[in-house]
Amino acid sequence: MRRRAVVLGLGATAATGLLARRAEARARIRPPGALPAGAFEQTCIGCQRCAEVCPPKAIRFTASFAADGATPYLDTRDTACTLCMKCPQVCPTGALVPLAAEDVRMGEPVLDRSRCLPWNGSGNCRLCYYVCPYPDRAVELVGAHSGPLFHPEACVGCGLCEEACPDLATAIRIVPKGKPK
């Protein structure tokens, strides 16, 4: 009987739902134009089209077990987004919405001044400022040593600064928007 199957299914639903809630998807940096966290994971069908068209190959899928294992994310420390804006155009379900590059808000930068070379006095470094697509708006250089000062409200969260930040510093981290730090 199909009815019994449906009842069985609903039981399994409750069990999986509970398990998945417990697992709670880790907040990740999503491709540009992504719906807000929550809505994005519900709308993405894991078709990997966004990743197929990504020129820097920045869009990834986790290789491990996760409830949101079929959804794309960016590891900006490894490879940043170049804001080419191709990925929202190929998304079939509207999990990624086409928009202008400067309106993207993938995440925001968090600077650890104790690791940042100009701020901790170990030397000159302006890499984050030089690679930023919106210099003087999203990041400006301040103080005697020209240390970076980020303005999260103007930052798209592309991660070019995080990618460029030297390995001996790794002072910049892009965190998903709205995530408690």
Added chain:
Amino acid sequence: MTPHPARSRLQPGDIVLRHARSYTWVRRACLAASFALTFAIPAWHLHALSQWGRAPGAIGPPGALSLFGLELIDPLAVTSVALARGPSLSLVLLALPALALVLVLGRFFCGWVCPYVPLLAASNSLRWLLHRVGLAPLDLKLPRRTSWAVLVAVLGASALSGAQLWPLVYPPSVIGREAFRAVFFGGLGAGALLIAFAFAFDSLVSRAGFCRSLCPGGAMFSLLGAASPITVKLEREKCTGCTACDVVCNLGQSPMTGRIDEGCERCGKCVASCPTSALRLGRRP
């Protein structure tokens, strides 16, 4: 030559498919193309990226393909998003082309497109081999309602849990992402374990058991394609009752007795297996 070992039952591998008078080669070409494209489309895009050249007109895995702008999205995907986020006009329009195919052709995806089918064929060959060496694998017949339960469970869990969960357990989707990963970055992820599980289950526990009684997509296609006008037709006067068609069917249909339901994938293997040409694919009376 030693005599053929006594067998209690015919095995699918024992049955000769008469390729000349069926769609067998067309179907095999479709399946091979689908499997190849699962890898070739990411590879083509990768090439286009590295050369900054033109990208191909096709994008996406077999279950979410866009061909020159024509969207062919798995009905399971669209249904699940509609349940989680509420239906919308754009989702309905997105679903239409594939839905039209399913309404007419029924569960054809499973027999003609799904990139898991080459693995299923390998699994069936492995079963046949095990039979021949005297290590008959189990053939548990899970009730088909199991797949209905799985369908309800994954749709419900996807709607409630806050993430689409079916892409993690649906072989075409998993194979698509693992193929992408292999092509772009090399290596495989956790999805490969699901495919390995399905292969082991089909090979050792239940013949085509994953497709028949666990796959949520198969249940979805069966549900939507229940009114399909295409079916297998039997000319009773030609039938000798040899059971070849029933044995060769992966999905537990019985063309010999005329018991064909919405679970039929229209693969036409029964048609090809019939020694007296008593079967053909045709319109439902």
